[in-house]
Amino acid sequence: MAGTRPIPTPLWKAAALSGMASYLDAGLIVSISVNLAIYRDSYDMGVWMAGAISAIVTGCIAVGSLVGGRLADLFGRRRVYNWDIFCFAIGALVITLAPDDITLLIGVLIAGLAAGADLPTSLAVVSDAAPPWARGRLVAFTQVMWMLGIAVAIFLGFVLSTTGMTGARLITGQLAVAALVTWALRSRLKLSEPPRTDTATAPEAISLNSVWTRAALLPMAATFVFYVTWGLGANTFGQFGTYLLVTVSDASQSLATGINLAFIPIGVLLTFAFVRVADSPWRDRLFHVAAVVQILAFVIASLTAGALAGMLVFFVLYQLSNPFAGEANYKVWSQLTLPADTRGTTQGLTYALSRGVFAVAAFFTPALADHSPSVLLWTITACMTAAAFAGVFIIRVLVPRAASAVRDGADAHLRVPSTSPAGPSDKEH
Numbered sequence: 001m002a003g004t005r006p007i008p009t010p011l012w013k014a015a016a017l018s019g020m021a022s023y024l025d026a027g028l029i030v031s032i033s034v035n036l037a038i039y040r041d042s043y044d045m046g047v048w049m050a051g052a053i054s055a056i057v058t059g060c061i062a063v064g065s066l067v068g069g070r071l072a073d074l075f076g077r078r079r080v081y082n083w084d085i086f087c088f089a090i091g092a093l094v095i096t097l098a099p100d101d102i103t104l105l106i107g108v109l110i111a112g113l114a115a116g117a118d119l120p121t122s123l124a125v126v127s128d129a130a131p132p133w134a135r136g137r138l139v140a141f142t143q144v145m146w147m148l149g150i151a152v153a154i155f156l157g158f159v160l161s162t163t164g165m166t167g168a169r170l171i172t173g174q175l176a177v178a179a180l181v182t183w184a185l186r187s188r189l190k191l192s193e194p195p196r197t198d199t200a201t202a203p204e205a206i207s208l209n210s211v212w213t214r215a216a217l218l219p220m221a222a223t224f225v226f227y228v229t230w231g232l233g234a235n236t237f238g239q240f241g242t243y244l245l246v247t248v249s250d251a252s253q254s255l256a257t258g259i260n261l262a263f264i265p266i267g268v269l270l271t272f273a274f275v276r277v278a279d280s281p282w283r284d285r286l287f288h289v290a291a292v293v294q295i296l297a298f299v300i301a302s303l304t305a306g307a308l309a310g311m312l313v314f315f316v317l318y319q320l321s322n323p324f325a326g327e328a329n330y331k332v333w334s335q336l337t338l339p340a341d342t343r344g345t346t347q348g349l350t351y352a353l354s355r356g357v358f359a360v361a362a363f364f365t366p367a368l369a370d371h372s373p374s375v376l377l378w379t380i381t382a383c384m385t386a387a388a389f390a391g392v393f394i395i396r397v398l399v400p401r402a403a404s405a406v407r408d409g410a411d412a413h414l415r416v417p418s419t420s421p422a423g424p425s426d427k428e429h
Contacts, residue, residue, distance in 0.1 A: 019144065021122035024118070026146045034242050039168065056112065056359070057111075068121050073124075073343075085182050087117075091113075092172055146327065154264055161257050222398055231358055260315075270324070300313050
């Protein structure tokens with residue numbers, strides 16, 4: 001069975017190094033979230049400035065995804081893959097050493113752009129290297145790294161919650177160190193890019209016109225709708241989970257980070273479980289159940305208007321369901337349904353547009369939470385419901401269509417010898 005066939009160690013290494021894009025992306029967003037209240041006090045920020053920082057990091061990831069994915073398709077995915085991680089390290093260092101809010105914003109700008117560029121590029125690299133029977137598991141493994149990025153940032157936030165700016169600097173400093181180590185290891189990674197006909201010498205041959213075809217547009221639109229609606233909820237709690245627990249649920253900084261930390265192991269273990277089923281029919285079967293549980297989690301949070309008891313139930317249900325009805329699905333579905341030759345560009349577009357929406361939402365989130373937590377939570381609940389419907393469409397329509405196209409291509413390849421004079425191949429086929 002393809003879903004249980006062993007994967008060679010070099011491919012797992014490639015998946016781990018590619019997954020560092022997700023680790024650093026999640027780590028950057030969550031570290032800003034964990035440190036936001038500390039930044040607010042240390043730099044004397046208001047709610048709008050706090051929203052602006054969160055919006056900028058998400059907006060930069062959006063722009064980076066758009067530009068980085070396109071550059072990877074034009075000039076070589078490995079080249080972009082190696083250098084965007086180095087730029088992230090520079091940005092993380094600026095954030096760590098920032099003496100004021102302006103310098104902080106500059107660091108966020110650099111790190112956000114680099115993180116965004118690395119997301120579609122790294123997924124395309126591991127997808128290119130993976131055989132079809134292992135692609136789901138290898139791409140899904142990057143989501144484990146995403147969860148680890150969240151876990152490390154929240155754990156450090158909890159341990160260092162009473163140390164103020166010193167702790168905040170350590171939390172972002174580990175991201176800079178991780179990025180530098182990843183850059184060194186990626187530089188020595190031995191994986192060949194797939195043959196690309198004449199595009200190696202003529203990058204412009206991959207025209208943007210190839211993106212605006214039905215084969216690319218339909219899966220791109222569907223995966224975008226799923227990711228943007230699901231991500232509005234996930235991104236809100238990723239960026240503002242600690243902030244909302246402190247300002248809406250009246251939890252202390254230590255309690256808020258502790259609550260987030262307590263439920264993270266559930267998410268990590270279940271993400272590993274998703275990796276196990278990512279190349280099997282269970283991947284999409286479990287989505288239906290998990291999507292319903294995920295919606296229920298947000299309904300409970302909304303009904304209790306963000307009260308602490310309701311939020312505790314929310315976190316349990318959310319961590320149980322999110323690994324099977326979240327970003328991991330989006331990553332796998334994108335690699336399965338988007339055309340291979342423009343995968344960096346098309347997934348970069350869906351990342352960019354989605355993160356752009358998240359950036360706008362992040363700017364208004366602190367003010368909306370201050371005005372009416374119920375309105376904020378019910379809006380997210382509606383988005384999660386829309387994401388569930390988009391996911392069902394992808395499962396029922398696009399994934400079978402993509403699998404059929406692969407089979408047809410394989411059959412056409414096998415039929416090629418039949419056009420030559422009759423011989424042994426005619427009898428075999």
